[in-house]
């Protein structure tokens with residue numbers, strides 16, 4: 116979809132599909148090709164207010180170079196007097212979390228396929244020196260084939276987030292984040308452990324009534340596996356090797372892809 120410059124006139128704008136801190140997201144069809152995309156309209160006035168021009172420019176440069184089946188594509192961007200418009204891949208089956216809430220929990224094959232997709236996408240991003248990927252659950256979308264897409268919502272605050280806490284859920288924070296230690300991309304490996312647990316059991320491992328209890332359980336790595344639903348020993352083995360306090364001892368992304376539970380259950384087509 117390379118072209119010297121795009122404008123709004125190249126697209127038929129469809130329904131509104133989402134809200135970001137900097138603007139709204141619409142379904143759109145590119146007139147020439149009929150290709151359906153998501154247009155994220157960001158107001159320059161907002162960028163000025165938050166002084167995000169440089170951040171957005173840097174992000175666009177980074178995103179433009181990313182091309183992985185499990186990372187939402189930024190195809191192009193253009194701007195006019197008052198707006199910057201991002202031409203993004205459209206993930207037709209929407210938010211993975213809405214699906215999880217609907218079906219309660221995923222099968223071991225589905226969970227393993229999503230974990231393998233995430234590990235592959237993160238390994239790709241880390242190879243491209245991109246570790247600002249934030250694999251919070253709200254950032255995971257599903258395309259028309261049900262393939263997982265890490266949809267970096269940039270600095271958007273999702274106004275329609277379903278999470279129970281205000282500032283985005285704390286269930287995914289790694290111990291080093293809570294203890295304000297230096298953290299690197301090993302936090303993503305921790306988050307993969309949380310997500311794998313939640314995919315299989317339907318709720319995150321350290322959930323508690325009060326936020327303080329959740330934080331205490333995280334720093335203690337107070338991990339236990341309920342007797343129901345049945346979850347295989349291999350799955351628990353993988354989760355136990357990711358939810359490790361010492362970030363240097365967490366299973367690496369490559370080792371996740373080679374783990375017996377992933378090898379046995381993940382669908383290679385993603």
Ligand SMILES: COc1ccc(C(=O)Nc2ccccc2)cc1NC(=O)CCSCc1cnc2[nH]ccc2c1
Nearest residue numbers: 137140153167171189204205206209266267268269270
């Ligand atoms: C590569 O992706 C992105 C790259 C950059 C930014 C961004 O906003 N950067 C920014 C903005 C201002 C200041 C600084 C940085 C956002 C995204 N990605 C999304 O926002 C995903 C949801 S919009 C698309 C989309 C697709 N498919 C769907 N299916 C259902 C809903 C839905 C929604």
